[in-house]
Amino acid sequence: MPFQLADLLRPFEDFFKRQASGGIVLFCAAALALILANSPLAPLYHHLWEAELTIGFDDFGLTQSLHHWINDGLMAVFFFVVGLEIKREFLAGELATPRKAALPIAAAIGGMLIPALVYHLIAPSGPPAQGWGIPMATDIAFALGIIALLGPAIPRSLAIFLTALAIVDDLGAVLIIAIFYSGPILPLALASAAVFFLLLTAGNRLGIRHPNYYALIGICLWIALLKSGIHASIAGVLIGATIPVRPRHDQENFLEKTGKLLERYTSLERVEGPFHQEERLGTLLALEHLCHDAMSPLQRMEHEMNNWVIFGVMPIFALANAGITLDFSELQVTLTSPVTLGVAAGLLLGKPAGILLFSWLAVRLRIADLPDGTHWGQILGIGLLGGIGFTMSLFITNLAFSLPSLAVEAKIGTFGASLLAGLAGYLLLAHFRRPPKR
Numbered sequence: 001m002p003f004q005l006a007d008l009l010r011p012f013e014d015f016f017k018r019q020a021s022g023g024i025v026l027f028c029a030a031a032l033a034l035i036l037a038n039s040p041l042a043p044l045y046h047h048l049w050e051a052e053l054t055i056g057f058d059d060f061g062l063t064q065s066l067h068h069w070i071n072d073g074l075m076a077v078f079f080f081v082v083g084l085e086i087k088r089e090f091l092a093g094e095l096a097t098p099r100k101a102a103l104p105i106a107a108a109i110g111g112m113l114i115p116a117l118v119y120h121l122i123a124p125s126g127p128p129a130q131g132w133g134i135p136m137a138t139d140i141a142f143a144l145g146i147i148a149l150l151g152p153a154i155p156r157s158l159a160i161f162l163t164a165l166a167i168v169d170d171l172g173a174v175l176i177i178a179i180f181y182s183g184p185i186l187p188l189a190l191a192s193a194a195v196f197f198l199l200l201t202a203g204n205r206l207g208i209r210h211p212n213y214y215a216l217i218g219i220c221l222w223i224a225l226l227k228s229g230i231h232a233s234i235a236g237v238l239i240g241a242t243i244p245v246r247p248r249h250d251q252e253n254f255l256e257k258t259g260k261l262l263e264r265y266t267s268l269e270r271v272e273g274p275f276h277q278e279e280r281l282g283t284l285l286a287l288e289h290l291c292h293d294a295m296s297p298l299q300r301m302e303h304e305m306n307n308w309v310i311f312g313v314m315p316i317f318a319l320a321n322a323g324i325t326l327d328f329s330e331l332q333v334t335l336t337s338p339v340t341l342g343v344a345a346g347l348l349l350g351k352p353a354g355i356l357l358f359s360w361l362a363v364r365l366r367i368a369d370l371p372d373g374t375h376w377g378q379i380l381g382i383g384l385l386g387g388i389g390f391t392m393s394l395f396i397t398n399l400a401f402s403l404p405s406l407a408v409e410a411k412i413g414t415f416g417a418s419l420l421a422g423l424a425g426y427l428l429l430a431h432f433r434r435p436p437k438r
Helices: 003-037 042-050 066-092 098-122 127-136 140-153 156-180 187-205 211-228 234-242 251-269 274-294 297-321 331-335 338-364 376-385 391-400 404-432
Strands: 052-056 061-065
Touching (some): 003 042, 066 211, 066 391, 098 127, 127 156, 140 404, 156 376, 156 391, 187 211, 187 234
Antiparallel strands (some): 052 061
16 A cells, blocks of 8 residues: 555544444443343442432532433533544545535435334334434444454445444434434523534634633533533534634644754754753654644544543443343333334334435435445445444433333344344445455
8 A cells, every 4th residue: 555545544544443442342331231230239230320429519510410420421522522523524534525425424314314214103103202313323333343343355445434424423313412302492591502602613713722722611511501401412512513623833834843853853862961861852842742733623632532432431321321121021012112113123124224225326316426346235234234323322212211111112122223233234244345355
């Protein structure tokens, strides 16, 4: 591979490796939650998440259960990284040009509409009807983890297509949460949130790049949305959308200053003495700061936050939300309930059907092209992997159902369909994978 191409693909390679290994950690956390919820430790497990935690002072603070802080607070960090990824993809990634963006956008739209329709046909009315948004999301960590198991025989363009599709999918899920799964709107709190968002946007326009500015105003935005009735996780996406994409030093300025510092360091290498050792250290620190400022705040924050989200936020969320107590005497009733069947059918059938159908229409209408080196059998395999709807599906489940019994049914449908979709996607892609080069 030419050096230039390898250099361009390296950020994606790093991202792919983190997501793939993160899928394993996420699976272990979900399995541990299920084991604890069905063991003698179940009362302690459930009591832990209901413990109240106060953040702030006596007269000015928020008191919520630990489960609530994880779902509304910690997951805002997850949505912040989602916002960064969405902005990056639309500015410089696979969604940067209409031609490149057409296929993943079409596939994602089909992968949201058809599952929602399938769910609505199975659970058209009553409280179960509120769960139509659950089968619309894709869990990128699990999906890319399965791609990683298939190794280099799978075209890299296919993994890039899956990543872009999942990011558009996340954007759709965020809009659905904001519009359909938020509470009654309080105008004063919403107006306050708008003011904080304008301050973040103004900071971007004025060239403020220090992360503390966006963290401080972002926390205020999160609190305002928490009080407004709109789900507070939306604050994460809004903050991510305001992070600057331009570095402090452009390429020409960076190369000029780097050259001068390297020349200075080279000249100091020829001179011995403790004073010159301090000068060398100062030169290296100046180079470090220069490299820091050559990265855009968006790139730097996404790089630094990804590991925290993949190996911290998402496993904690899974540990707190995947623990459902299985009543085997009622399991047959649960498996045949409209919620369980709707979620399972939406993920396992509706998701691949929607992705494949809308991708075919986009190519047929000549507004998009298939990824390089791929064919329709592999697109169907990607559609099946799109049926792995773990993290976002569990998140929407908590918003859609206030009745614990309906939430348990939705989670069982999510677990079963995600497992089957992942297995079917793996087998299909393994069947269609290209032979390795000699």
